[in-house]
Amino acid sequence: MDTPVPLAAFEALCAAIQWNEQGWVCAVTQDADSGEMLMQAWMDREALRKTLETGKVHYYSRSRKKLWFKGETSGHVQELRELRIDCDGDTLLVRVKQRGAACHEGYFSCFYRRLGAKGLETDRERLIDPNAVYRTS
Amino acid sequence: MDTPVPLAAFEALCAAIQWNEQGWVCAVTQDADSGEMLMQAWMDREALRKTLETGKVHYYSRSRKKLWFKGETSGHVQELRELRIDCDGDTLLVRVKQRGAACHEGYFSCFYRRLGAKGLETDRERLIDPNAVYRTS
Numbered sequence: 262m263d264t265p266v267p268l269a270a271f272e273a274l275c276a277a278i279q280w281n282e283q284g285w286v287c288a289v290t291q292d293a294d295s296g297e298m299l300m301q302a303w304m305d306r307e308a309l310r311k312t313l314e315t316g317k318v319h320y321y322s323r324s325r326k327k328l329w330f331k332g333e334t335s336g337h338v339q340e341l342r343e344l345r346i347d348c349d350g351d352t353l354l355v356r357v358k359q360r361g362a363a364c365h366e367g368y369f370s371c372f373y374r375r376l377g378a379k380g381l382e383t384d385r386e387r388l389i390d391p392n393a394v395y396r397t398s
Numbered sequence: 399m400d401t402p403v404p405l406a407a408f409e410a411l412c413a414a415i416q417w418n419e420q421g422w423v424c425a426v427t428q429d430a431d432s433g434e435m436l437m438q439a440w441m442d443r444e445a446l447r448k449t450l451e452t453g454k455v456h457y458y459s460r461s462r463k464k465l466w467f468k469g470e471t472s473g474h475v476q477e478l479r480e481l482r483i484d485c486d487g488d489t490l491l492v493r494v495k496q497r498g499a500a501c502h503e504g505y506f507s508c509f510y511r512r513l514g515a516k517g518l519e520t521d522r523e524r525l526i527d528p529n530a531v532y533r534t535s
Contacts, residue, residue, distance in 0.1 A: 263515065273517035287438055289426045296433025298482075301424055301489040313513075345435075346518065347508040348501050352438040354509045364485050371484040372491045376450075378400065380410030381483065 262343055264316035271313055275306060279350040285321055286353055290363070292370075293342040293356040299363040300371040302329075304353065316341050318357055335394045337361030367391040399480055401453035408450055412443060416487040422458055423490055427500070429507075430479040430493040436500040437508040439466075441490065453478050455494055472531045474498030504528040 278286050285303040292299055302320040304312070307328055311319040318339035322329035332338030339357035346353055364371040366387070373385035415423050422440040429436055439457040441449070444465055448456040455476035459466035469475030476494035483490055501508040503524070510522035 262513070266513065267515055270513060270515055270517045274513050277511075277518055287424065289435065289438060291435055298426065298428055298435070298491050301426060301484060344513040345509040346511050346513070347438060348503050348505075348510070349508075352508075354435050366485050368485075371486075371489075372482040373485070374414075374483050376399070376403065376407060376411050376481040376483070378404055378407055380407045381414055 262316075262341060264313055264341065266313040271310065274313075274344075274346065275309070277346055277350050278353075280306075281351070287351060288320060288353045288355050290318065290339065290355040290357055292359045292363075294358065297370050298372055299339075299357070299359055299369070309353075312341060312355075313344070318355055331363075332360065335361065335365075337363065337394075339363070362388045365391060367394070399453075399478060401450060401478065403450040408447065411450075411481075411483065412446070414483055414487050415490075417443075418488070424488060425457060425490045425492050427455065427476065427492040427494055429496045429500075431495065434507050435509055436476075436494070436496055436506070446490075449478060449492075450481070455492055468500075469497065472498065472502075474500065474531075476500070499525045502528060504531070 280286055285305050288304045289301050290299045305321040308319040308321045318331050318341055320329045338360050343356040362369050367389045368385050369388055374381045374383050417423055421442050425441045426438050427436045442458040445456040445458045455468050455478055457466045475497050480493040499506050504526045505522050506525055511518045511520050
């Protein structure tokens with residue numbers, strides 16, 4: 262989609278969102294080309310604004326308690342293609358072009374395990390070695 | 399997928415889930431045939447058990463504070479095709495065959511609005527009239 266999004270559109274979206282008590286909204290992210298579900302995370306108003314301003318997806322990191330530019334370390338950025346909102350306004354569907362791997366474990370999608378008759382099984386291939394990407398400096 | 403799922407597989411899944419403080423896990427639901435994202439909701443252990451026992455998706459209703467058999471009123475049930483879990487165990491990807499409309503507003507998906515340059519716009523067709531389905535008795 263064209264970014265930056267006009268301010269009035271951003272404000273209309275924010276008004277439609279049912280932010281939770283922490284001021285976050287649930288974000289589910291899908292690869293726009295393949296339809297594969299990539300991840301679930303959270304956005305606060307700042308993360309949403311940065312996403313719509315830059316065209317690169319930003320989240321709110323609950324563990325680090327700050328803005329999280331997805332792919333900043335790994336280079337595996339998510340380019341925003343489309344943003345959708347659900348009926349009750351508490352979830353955003355973020356459709357993206359995923360560069361590299363969405364998962365910090367090195368898989369294209371964070372959902373690389375399925376439930377089988379014997380429990381969880383990994384049925385996806387690792388694209389990259391996470392140790393090679395997330396070096397401790 | 400084959401249901402009911404063996405008890406050991408259910409227990410392995412439950413052990414991998416990072417339940418939140420309320421005892422819920424985030425569930426994002428996708429139509430398995432089209433790849434279209436349908437909805438986001440929550441499951442507690444009971445909802446997950448009923449889903450894996452019956453092959454029909456159940457959630458935990460936060461508003462009604464009880465087990466929610468999706469489609470019980472409308473007939474628009476979700477038949478479980480595949481269940482996946484993300485890397486940190488706090489989100490389930492529920493892949494289903496959606497019967498009828500997933501959204502109580504009558505749309506196939508709850509994500510029937512997209513962000514455009516002028517704000518939110520509905521770019522999906524209503525499949526059914528919600529007033530005809532959810533009659534007050």
